[in-house]
Amino acid sequence: MDIDLLTEKLSLQVQSFQESFEMLSNSFSISAMALAFEKIIRGNFVTTQTSIYYRFSETSEWESLVSKNDYDFAKISKFDFPVGTKILSDQDSNELVIITKLNDNSALAIILGSRLSGEKYSDIDKVTLQIFVQLFDNASQSFLLRKNEKQLIFSLNNKVAQLNNLIDTGIEISKISIGDELLELVLFRAITLTNASFGRIQQFDENKLVDEIVFPPNIVPGENKVVSQIGYSFNNANYRLELYNKESRSGIIRFDETDELLINAIIKQVESAIENKKLHKEALENEVMKSELAVASEIQKRILPDVLPQIKGYDLAGINIPSKEVSGDYYNVYTLKDGRYAHVVADVTGKGMPASLLVSTLDASLQSYLDMQTPLSEIALKLNSIVFNASTSDRFITFFIAILNPDTGEMEIVNAGHNPALILKNDNSIYKINAGGIAFGMFDMGLPFDVEKLTLQRGERLFIFSDGIPEAMDKDENEYSDERLEKFFTINNELSSNDFINLIIEDVKSHANGEPQSDDITAIYLIRNYK
Amino acid sequence: MRLDFNLTSNIENNVLVIKTEGYINNDGGEKISKEFEEHFTKGINKVLIDIKSSKVINSIGISYLIEIIEKLNEKNGSLYFCNMDSTIEKTFNIMGLFQFAKKVDSVNEIE
Structure with missing residues (x-):
């Protein structure tokens, strides 16, 4: 062959290889690549037909990528999975068969039908076909690399999207x-x-x-x-x-x-x-409760006395120690227009705003009736009715009132369901004042309240207290008890009213021994001096 | 299996408009892809997908859309989206769809 002709032929062949590679590389799938490859092969070898088969792996079966007859498929099916590259030429049918293992361990098989010119395939044709198959292998590797790269990018983007989605979900859930x-x-x-x-x-x-x-x-x-x-x-x-x-x-x-x-x-x-x-709701409820308690505490501060009146010929002291922020107890000593003094201790069931409002109502009503010099039995009936109408069925007030004429020591007393107040007589015996009736607010049936009249003699002592003292408990829930209170009252019969109050509080605390105060403590202590 | 995806399509100004309804998952993606192929092989290379009635899409559905974009790019075509839910738009953005596809308000915006 003429050198120039050979050079030109080789040059065209190289150009064909380059164009073929580009065409194959741009394919979207192995199938598309096979279709393009079939065109390249037929263009170069000018064959009657070309069949292309593919095996994904050694364990899979041959599949047809480009084939127009079952005969070729039957022929290819007989071949084992290739180790390298094998080229077979059939002299009778003038076919050329190539089976090769690709770089990714898949396999490709091509059957070139007879040439249209009828020429037999030469050795150069076999080499050329091998080069084309190598091109296919390289292009398929390039295709797989690009496919893997795309999958990797997709996977990474998907992870970012998932993370972003998760963050957005958290934000939206919280809203x-x-x-x-x-x-x-x-x-x-x-x-x-x-x-x-x-x-x-x-x-x-x-x-x-x-x-x-x-x-x-x-x-x-x-x-x-x-x-x-x-x-x-x-x-x-x-x-x-x-x-x-x-x-x-x-x-x-x-x-x-x-x-x-x-x-x-x-x-x-x-x-x-x-x-x-849930926590936010609880916090809001706590806030409301705190706000209510603050208001209730303010109401209570206005009701409880800053100082007690000085009563000539008497020594008077009082105390109120709430167990929580707002006490359900209440006490006061009112100076009446006629010169008498009303000593009051009351205990409302419950605490907080409702209890404070109830005490406030009681206090205002009591002062009005005292100012109007309403008889004590009537005051008790009216207060009972007011408390009954102003409160729920589970809320009532125990109430003790002793109106003292300081000149004579005479007292009018009503005890509405409260602890009996104690009088320490001059012979050191105790008199318990039980007179009265049921606690205010329990029933409103017009039941009368007994008014007890007695005289506090010179030297005698009156102790009105709430159940926070006898019922104060230690860690084993043992109460301070009425007995201990009465004993303390009897023994400490020389103390001033202030000292007595302070000392009994210390004694109660000593009994509780560090346990939280279980109930409000309220007391009035009145001594009729000898002079 | 009962499915939850439907689509309708029509050609407007030489643009294939596909309106989807329901979850764009494997089933939804396949249906969109099939509808696209049917018109793509006839020479349509501009596609608008209206996803107003699709609030949920998964990554399998997205992979079909990416394939459509690649095929359109080969033929100098374009994919457009309209009426996207904000969550889906954000996901498309992260997945890189808007490097090749465009967001429009309606088919009239497509030249």
Whole structure:
């Protein structure tokens, strides 16, 4: 062959190789690559027909990529998976067969039909075909690399999207209250993040199904074939999330560890949101309660006396120690227009705003009736009626009042369900004042209150107190007791009123031995001096 | 299996307009891809997908859309989206779809 002609032929061949590689490399799939390859081969060898077959791996079967007859497929099926490259020429049919193992351990087989010119395939043709097959192999490697690169980029972008989705989900969950809207959001996001085909969230009340949200909405989980599933219970098993059939481009696959992590993250966000909302609600309620207590405390401060009146010929002291912020106890000593003094100790069931308002009502009403010099028995009846109408059935007031004429020591007393007040007689004996009736607010049937009249002699002492003293408890819940109180009252018969109050408080605290004060402590101590 | 995806399509100003309804997952993606191929092989190279009625899409559905973009790029065509839910738009952005696809308000914006 002429050198120039050979050079030109080789040059054209190289150009053809380059163009072929470019064409193959731009293919989107092995099938598309095979179609392009068939055109290249037929263009170069001018054959009657070309068949191309592919084996993904040694364990898979041959599959036809380009073939127009079953005869070729039957021929290729007889060949084992190739180790290297094998070229076979059939002199009778004038066919050329090449079977080769590709770089990615797949295999390619090509059958070139007879040439249109009828010429037999030369050795140069065999070499040329080998070069083309090498081109296909390189192009397929390039295609696979690009495909892997795309998959990697897609996977990385998908991870970023998942993370972003998770963050957005957390933000959105924190904005909405628990309910169908929140559960729908959780279900949408869980399905999207895990590529589930469908899913549901069920709500239970003591193991009984009360609500169910399904997505997609017209899917019925029980009626659809389930290949894979994943499920989580949350919020103390009040809710259950179930996802079904994780999708992939090659069919339904199992849910994996990443799915578990993603679902766990969403569920933790929901539980955290539920807990935060609960805590927020509690904080608001606490705030309201604190605000109420502050108002109640202010009301009480205005009712309780700053100082007690000085009564000529008497030594008077009083105390109120609330067990909590606002006491349910109340005491005062009023100076009446006629020169007498009304000593009052009361104990309201309950505390806080309602108790304070009730005491405030009692205090205002009492002062009005005292100013109007209403008889004590009537005052008691009216106060009972007022408290009954102003309070709920579970709220009442024990009430003790002793109106003292300081000149004579004469006292008018009503005890409405309160602890008996004590008088320490000059012979050191105790007289208990039980006179009265039921606590205010229990019934309003016009039952009269007994008014007891007695005289506090010179040297005698009156002790009015609330149950916070005898019922003060130690850590074993042993009460201070009436007996100990009476003994203390009897023994400490020389003390001034202030000293007595201070000392009995110390004694009560000593009994409690550091235990929190279980009830309010209130007391009035009155001594009629000898002079 | 009962499915939750439907689409309708029509040609407006030589643009294939596909309106989707429901979850764009494997099933939804396949249906969109099939609808696209049917018109793509006839020479249509501009496609608008209106996803107003699709609030949820998974990555399998997105992979079909990426394939459509690649095929359109080969033929100097373009993919457009309209009426996207904000969550889906953000996901498309992160997944890189807007490097090659465009967001429009309606088919009239497409030249």
